[in-house]
Amino acid sequence: KQEVTQIPAALSVPEGENLVLNCSFTDSAIYNLQWFRQDPGKGLTSLLLIQSSQREQTSGRLNASLDKSSGRSTLYIAASQPGDSATYLCAVRTQGAQKLVFGQGTRLTINP
Amino acid sequence: EAGVAQSPRYKIIEKRQSVAFWCNPISGHATLYWYQQILGQGPKLLIQFQNNGVVDDSQLPKDRFSAERLKGVDSTLKIQPAKLEDSAVYLCASSSGGLGEQYFGPGTRLTVT
Numbered sequence: 001k002q003e004v005t006q007i008p009a010a011l012s013v014p015e016g017e018n019l020v021l022n023c024s025f026t027d028s029a030i031y032n033l034q035w036f037r038q039d040p041g042k043g044l045t046s047l048l049l050i051q052s053s054q055r056e057q058t059s060g061r062l063n064a065s066l067d068k069s070s071g072r073s074t075l076y077i078a079a080s081q082p083g084d085s086a087t088y089l090c091a092v093r094t095q096g097a098q099k100l101v102f103g104q105g106t107r108l109t110i111n112p
Numbered sequence: 113e114a115g116v117a118q119s120p121r122y123k124i125i126e127k128r129q130s131v132a133f134w135c136n137p138i139s140g141h142a143t144l145y146w147y148q149q150i151l152g153q154g155p156k157l158l159i160q161f162q163n164n165g166v167v168d169d170s171q172l173p174k175d176r177f178s179a180e181r182l183k184g185v186d187s188t189l190k191i192q193p194a195k196l197e198d199s200a201v202y203l204c205a206s207s208s209g210g211l212g213e214q215y216f217g218p219g220t221r222l223t224v225t
Contacts, residue, residue, distance in 0.1 A: 004154070031211060043116075043203055044155070044216040089154055098210040099145075099168055102154030 002027045002094045006103035014111050015082060021075040021106045023090035028068045034100065035064050035075050036089045044089065048075070052095075080110045114138065116217035118204050124223045130192035133220045137185070137206030143167075145214065146179055146189050147203040155203055161187065162210060194224045 003026045013019055023033070032051045036044040048057045048064040050073070056065040063076040073090055087107045091100040117136040125131050137144050142163050147155035158177065160167040163184040172179070176195070181187040191198055201221050205214040 034213065036216075041221070043118075043218045044205075046213055046215065049213050091154070093211065097168075098143075099157045099160060100155075100214065102156070104152065104154050 002030075002092055002097075002101045004090060004092050004101050004103040006088075006090060006106050008106060009104065010107040010109075012109040012111060013080060015080060017080050018076065018078050019080055019108075021077070021088050021090075021108070023073040023075070023103055025071045025073075025092045025101075027092075027094055028071050029095045030068060031093045031095050031097075033064075033066055033073050033093070034091045035062075035073075036091065038087045038089060038105070040086075047088075082110045082112050084108065085110050116204055116206055116215055118202075118217040118220055120220055121218065122221050122223075124225065125194055127196055127224050128193040130190065131194055131222065132188050132190045133202050133204075133222075135187045135189070135204030135217060137187075137204070138215055141206035141208050141215075142184070143207045143210050143212070144181055144187050145205040145207075146187070147205065149201045149203055149219070151200070158189070160210075167210065191222075194222075196224050198222060199224045 034049045035047045050066045061078040087105045089105045091102045144161045146158045149155040158172045159169040161181040179189045201219040203219045205216045207214045
């Protein structure tokens, strides 16, 4: 059974810092991994999707990496801004299954 | 392109009452998902439809929850009777295929008192 863990549960940093969010999963036989952002009271917004054959994906100030062998993914946010404050969730789709299994999320606060 | 629509956005009911949620996926998306997100946790899949057929409902509490997707487009999720532990945000998502990128609606926040 796939399990996804995100550490830390909460993170607070000053504006302008570069930061890394971590995601680990127990079953390395994955099809893809997706990072989402969730603002309070809102649904999920997809940030990046990494296929199992890829090592990383980039979108603007965001970079996500994937290391299947170690069961880890990281989301790197460059030059953080107060508008980046949200909960970040990673989700894994295991090979042979269609459903996404989510971590519990990291609540990020960027202080002006 | 319009996103995933859900209604209502908020609902407060008493335990043992019934409630229904509605979802309209992105046009052309064959796959529709219902997730339950309890406060402080990640979303948990309740049921997945491919067109109007069920692909996965292994985590749906079938004694009280039901869902349907008539004509392979809109979907409704029903809870009857509701329990206190059903208080959560219910998220609907859709994708063009079972392995495609999922797009989420704004969710329905349910409070059971």
